[in-house]
Amino acid sequence: MDNDFFWMGQALKLAQQAGEKGEVPVGALLVRGEVLIAEAFNLREAHGSPIAHAEMLVLQAASEKIGNWRFVDTTLYVTLEPCPMCAGAIVLARIPRVVYATTDPKSGAAGTLYNILQDERLNHRVELVSGVLAEESGALLKSFFRQRRNKV
Numbered sequence: 458m459d460n461d462f463f464w465m466g467q468a469l470k471l472a473q474q475a476g477e478k479g480e481v482p483v484g485a486l487l488v489r490g491e492v493l494i495a496e497a498f499n500l501r502e503a504h505g506s507p508i509a510h511a512e513m514l515v516l517q518a519a520s521e522k523i524g525n526w527r528f529v530d531t532t533l534y535v536t537l538e539p540c541p542m543c544a545g546a547i548v549l550a551r552i553p554r555v556v557y558a559t560t561d562p563k564s565g566a567a568g569t570l571y572n573i574l575q576d577e578r579l580n581h582r583v584e585l586v587s588g589v590l591a592e593e594s595g596a597l598l599k600s601f602f603r604q605r606r607n608k609v
Contacts, residue, residue, distance in 0.1 A: 462590065468484040471486065481501070481601065484496070484499075485498070485514075485515040486515060487532070496515060508542065516546055531552055532552075538566070540565070548579055551581055553583065555583050556589050567587070
């Protein structure tokens, strides 16, 4: 569990970078054992793309780095519960374990609205750990959206 707090802390640093760039502050990283494979944060605004979520970008970077689309023996750390798109990609990538910080009541697909990651109808299910540094991640998100509302 100590490793989960360490890696989630790193993901939160990435989320902060996203927020500083005007992106929704979500960070993600993929780890195998003690080795960081790839890291990313949201870049939807910068890329002008609806699929430039932190999870999608970290999966792309990891597959380019290791030359494979299967991520067995890895853990994905993400500061916000994955959405349906990202959850689907996680299942397809065969990631065995996902640790996320805070739930997403509007589009969470790891137990809040849906549970794609553990759906028994699919050929792969993911071990889930939630709530790691949830307060810190939630505060970062709330602050970001509060600032956005104040600019309007």
